[in-house]
Amino acid sequence: MRTPTDLHADIGEVLLEEGQIQARIRELGAQISTDYAGRRLTLVSVLKGSLPFMADLMRAISLPLRIDLMEVSSYGGATTESSGLVRILKDLSSSIEGEEVLICEDIIDTGLTLNYLIRYLGGKKPASLRICTLLDKPARRLVEIPVDYTGFTIPDQFVVGYGLDYDELYRNLRFVGVLRPEVYTTPE
Ligand code: PRP
Numbered sequence: 001m002r003t004p005t006d007l008h009a010d011i012g013e014v015l016l017e018e019g020q021i022q023a024r025i026r027e028l029g030a031q032i033s034t035d036y037a038g039r040r041l042t043l044v045s046v047l048k049g050s051l052p053f054m055a056d057l058m059r060a061i062s063l064p065l066r067i068d069l070m071e072v073s074s075y076g077g078a079t080t081e082s083s084g085l086v087r088i089l090k091d092l093s094s095s096i097e098g099e100e101v102l103i104c105e106d107i108i109d110t111g112l113t114l115n116y117l118i119r120y121l122g123g124k125k126p127a128s129l130r131i132c133t134l135l136d137k138p139a140r141r142l143v144e145i146p147v148d149y150t151g152f153t154i155p156d157q158f159v160v161g162y163g164l165d166y167d168e169l170y171r172n173l174r175f176v177g178v179l180r181p182e183v184y185t186t187p188e
Pocket of ligand 1: 046047048049050072073074105106107108109110111112113114164165
């Protein structure tokens with residue numbers, strides 16, 4: 001397995017700077033705080049990619065809230081394509097029956113992951129179920145997803161950073177960047 005020595009050197013272009021991301025998250029947090037005022041909000045993070053987004057978004061919301069974590073996987077390791085198969089690696093810790101649930105995702109690509117999660121979580125009878133995604137890549141959508149809050153709509157490029165990985169790396173970058181194609185096309 002290839003292990004990069006310099007994460008930044010593998011980035012061709014910075015798509016979203018750290019400051020842009022944080023400013024947009026403050027806006028999303030303010031909007032969500034208004035929309036859910038007086039309601040019992042539960043944020044459900046879809047790990048692992050949404051970890052930084054969830055951590056920043058929850059602190060941008062001024063309301064009392066609960067969090068829960070799910071881990072699902074749709075991509076098979078060192079690949080840039082969705083397999084269409086969604087596996088639950090970690091389920092919710094608490095019941096969401098009667099709760100106002102907001103799913104936090106890092107990116108919606110084909111929509112297959114959320115399509116599955118909407119049905120799965122919807123079956124647990126929450127009072128409401130809405131979606132907040134940092135990134136939306138509509139060019140690759142295979143199933144329609146009702147997105148309630150979107151941070152940024154991005155072009156069809158393979159992006160990493162701020163939670164998003166390639167082969168489990170690059171998640172700790174503070175910005176979102178386009179991975180140089182040679183990183184995922186060069187044979188090991
Ligand atoms: C990524 C991302 C979304 C999903 C989006 O997760 O975090 O959950 O893919 O793709 P889709 O719209 O085509 O389904 P991934 O399965 O790579 O797991 P990760 O969050 O652990 O990186």
